[in-house]
Amino acid sequence: MTHPAPDNTRERLLIQAELLFSRKGFAAVSVREITSAADTNLAAVNYHFGNKMNLYLSVFKERWVPRAQEIRKFFKNFLSGKNHPDTSDVVRAIATAFLEGTMTDDEQRCQIGLMQRELAHPTEAISIVVDEVLRPMHHDIQKQIRPSFSKKADLEQLTLSIFSIISMILYFEFARPVVSLVMNQEFDSQYKSRVIDHIVSFTMNGINGFKEEKTI
Amino acid sequence: MTHPAPDNTRERLLIQAELLFSRKGFAAVSVREITSAADTNLAAVNYHFGNKMNLYLSVFKERWVPRAQEIRKFFKNFLSGKNHPDTSDVVRAIATAFLEGTMTDDEQRCQIGLMQRELAHPTEAISIVVDEVLRPMHHDIQKQIRPSFSKKADLEQLTLSIFSIISMILYFEFARPVVSLVMNQEFDSQYKSRVIDHIVSFTMNGINGFKEEKTI
DNA sequence: GTTTGTATTAAACGATCGTTTGAATGTCAA
DNA sequence: TTGACATTCAAACGATCGTTTAATACAAAC
Numbered sequence: 026m027t028h029p030a031p032d033n034t035r036e037r038l039l040i041q042a043e044l045l046f047s048r049k050g051f052a053a054v055s056v057r058e059i060t061s062a063a064d065t066n067l068a069a070v071n072y073h074f075g076n077k078m079n080l081y082l083s084v085f086k087e088r089w090v091p092r093a094q095e096i097r098k099f100f101k102n103f104l105s106g107k108n109h110p111d112t113s114d115v116v117r118a119i120a121t122a123f124l125e126g127t128m129t130d131d132e133q134r135c136q137i138g139l140m141q142r143e144l145a146h147p148t149e150a151i152s153i154v155v156d157e158v159l160r161p162m163h164h165d166i167q168k169q170i171r172p173s174f175s176k177k178a179d180l181e182q183l184t185l186s187i188f189s190i191i192s193m194i195l196y197f198e199f200a201r202p203v204v205s206l207v208m209n210q211e212f213d214s215q216y217k218s219r220v221i222d223h224i225v226s227f228t229m230n231g232i233n234g235f236k237e238e239k240t241i
Numbered sequence: 242m243t244h245p246a247p248d249n250t251r252e253r254l255l256i257q258a259e260l261l262f263s264r265k266g267f268a269a270v271s272v273r274e275i276t277s278a279a280d281t282n283l284a285a286v287n288y289h290f291g292n293k294m295n296l297y298l299s300v301f302k303e304r305w306v307p308r309a310q311e312i313r314k315f316f317k318n319f320l321s322g323k324n325h326p327d328t329s330d331v332v333r334a335i336a337t338a339f340l341e342g343t344m345t346d347d348e349q350r351c352q353i354g355l356m357q358r359e360l361a362h363p364t365e366a367i368s369i370v371v372d373e374v375l376r377p378m379h380h381d382i383q384k385q386i387r388p389s390f391s392k393k394a395d396l397e398q399l400t401l402s403i404f405s406i407i408s409m410i411l412y413f414e415f416a417r418p419v420v421s422l423v424m425n426q427e428f429d430s431q432y433k434s435r436v437i438d439h440i441v442s443f444t445m446n447g448i449n450g451f452k453e454e455k456t457i
Numbered sequence: 458g459t460t461t462g463t464a465t466t467a468a469a470c471g472a473t474c475g476t477t478t479g480a481a482t483g484t485c486a487a
Numbered sequence: 488t489t490g491a492c493a494t495t496c497a498a499a500c501g502a503t504c505g506t507t508t509a510a511t512a513c514a515a516a517c
Binding site: 051154 | 264265266267268269354357358360361362363367370371375376379397398400401402404405407408409411412413415416418419420422423424435436439440443
Binding site for chain 3: 055056057067068070071076077
């Protein structure tokens, strides 16, 4: 067989690299740190991925995107039960998919951390983030939420509203240590579900407010 | 005179360091990069600030905090005209102070970029950010906006609402390149004021929604 | 003019960075 | 057993990192 068997080392490298990159960012993580965490040799990164940046991109291609697709799937399944989901259903679906989906807490932090860092300081991976996830999800959400909006002129308002929802989700996850610090409350699962409730209520009111403004 | 004259090199270092740190983060910027941008010698950082981290902290102490205080001042002045500002006034004051205050566009990006990076990856500077700005501003906002809330039980909801406002402001500024990319629209001043309008409307509806929920 | 102290400079320090090398493994097919 | 190939490993590469040093330039004080 010319093709290699499913490679254990390669997988361990991806896992540890993802974790470290999401916590510290690309520049702050060394190859030695990754290979040490993956319990393998220094040269393993260059053997399996060519170089450090390619490892970073592979993390997005082989781990980040698949999980993002699970988030999308969760979002769709969440709404599949209802044939006419209202705005609050959609928003709750988004928030829950991101913050309480099928992922563990560490996986969520990892996923959102990597996304946030790419939004803040784009590398080549930004095209993956935007093309494979942001645009499609934006389209999904738009499609689901649009009935709550009346006029065509509201399209920009709709887009901005979606960004607002995303921003809250990312912020509560990303700035978690500081949010806990300011609110003097630890970020446990119970608190997380309260955050989700808040985002849903806050957003729903916001969007319904727009609707009332236009129709009344 | 024993005290040195107002030091030009020191000031140039602070300015360039602030700019580079806000764009790339602490780890991704080298001392040589800073001293080169400040048009001075490599050893200048260690002479004037001791080491790289101390330069980073000095950026927060000597440039970030003073500008944050100007933002706070702007926020207060914005509301000083009205003796009974309503919710939308307060929210507009926050958004305007952050996004259209007395600072230039570059200064805003700088200021918010540094803050975002500290929220995401706290260093020693996080105590400065929280103690000198986040807590006091949070208190200011709470004081101004509280009349819109009725029961004591809503205090957490109020706090979460403030976080939501901050999150939107930070997101639209921080993820500016991606927002432009997804919305296919450049982030000019006209667009920025539309974003402010959106945040104000969105937030006001959200908070008023809470009020209606509780009182009706 | 000499002294004193600050500021700047070129050069080098050891450490760590990403990457490369070549030999030593292990694993199958022939 | 042999050969071919994939994988791992220790070691080293040149480059760059933050930091230090010693020499120099410069100004004001005496």
